[in-house]
Amino acid sequence: MSTSSTPGIGHNSGHDFNGYTSRLHQWRKARRDLIPNTMPVEVVRIRVRRAAAIGLSYRTYAGIRAGTGRDITALLFSSNALGMIRRAEMDADRAAKLTRVEALRGVLVHRPLVVEAEAPLDFADAAPLFTESWTTMRRRLRDLLRRRGLPADAVLMIGDTAFEASWCAALRAGGYLTADRYFGETT
Numbered sequence: 379m380s381t382s383s384t385p386g387i388g389h390n391s392g393h394d395f396n397g398y399t400s401r402l403h404q405w406r407k408a409r410r411d412l413i414p415n416t417m418p419v420e421v422v423r424i425r426v427r428r429a430a431a432i433g434l435s436y437r438t439y440a441g442i443r444a445g446t447g448r449d450i451t452a453l454l455f456s457s458n459a460l461g462m463i464r465r466a467e468m469d470a471d472r473a474a475k476l477t478r479v480e481a482l483r484g485v486l487v488h489r490p491l492v493v494e495a496e497a498p499l500d501f502a503d504a505a506p507l508f509t510e511s512w513t514t515m516r517r518r519l520r521d522l523l524r525r526r527g528l529p530a531d532a533v534l535m536i537g538d539t540a541f542e543a544s545w546c547a548a549l550r551a552g553g554y555l556t557a558d559r560y561f562g563e564t565t
Contacts, residue, residue: 431480432534435563442534442553450552451532452482456505456545457491458538459557465491472561473498482528486545501526506545516548523549536560 429439432450442450461469462485468476476483476498486505487493495502503522506515523530535546535554546554 433475433479433560433563438555438559438563446531446552448529448532448552450481450534452484452526452528452534453479454484454486454533454535454551455557456535456537456539456542457485457487458542459536459560460485462487462491468496468499472557475561482526484522484526486542505542506548508541512548515545519545519549 425440425443426436428449429436432439432453434442434450439450457463460472479498482500483498484501484503485495485499487502488505489507493502493504506518510518520530523533530549531552533549533551535542535549535551536557537543537545537554538557543554545551
């Protein structure tokens with residue numbers, strides 16, 4: 379039996395190779411292997427056009443698409459994001475941008491505003507209440523998308539407050555953008 383302080387052959391020197399650092403290394407390697415180094419030019423052109431069609435910059439669109447692996451098929455706004463603060467009329471500049479969007483456009487309307495889908499919106503529903511539990515909020519939002527036949531990770535949520543950002547997490551939506559970022563982006 380050796381009493382030296384130097385570990386022998388095959389000893390891991392006290393490092394946990396199956397722990398956090400090993401999993402981090404494996405995850406990074408798998409991620410690198412998953413994403414191709416080059417993408418065909420035709421695919422890039424199609425995605426640039428798709429990003430413009432839904433009113434996003436290519437960088438934002440590509441980031442969301444890389445995170446979900448899906449195309450964005452619907453945009454779900456809060457009434458705050460559309461400038462519907464005291465009345466159920468959309469801000470004119472925001473409405474103009476939405477008329478050019480080639481995706482479903484929905485709104486979650488905060489009470490006491492009336493819940494109606496007027497052009498250029500395709501659907502409307504009542505926004506979750508501050509008093510609703512997380513479970514109730516998630517179930518209601520999922521039911522809304524299920525009625526429309528939309529997978530949650532193909533929906534981009536656009537809002538104005540931290541409470542509205544929590545809807546994205548409850549729904550497991552494809553992503554969340556602030557209204558300033560969405561309406562401020564040039565395609």
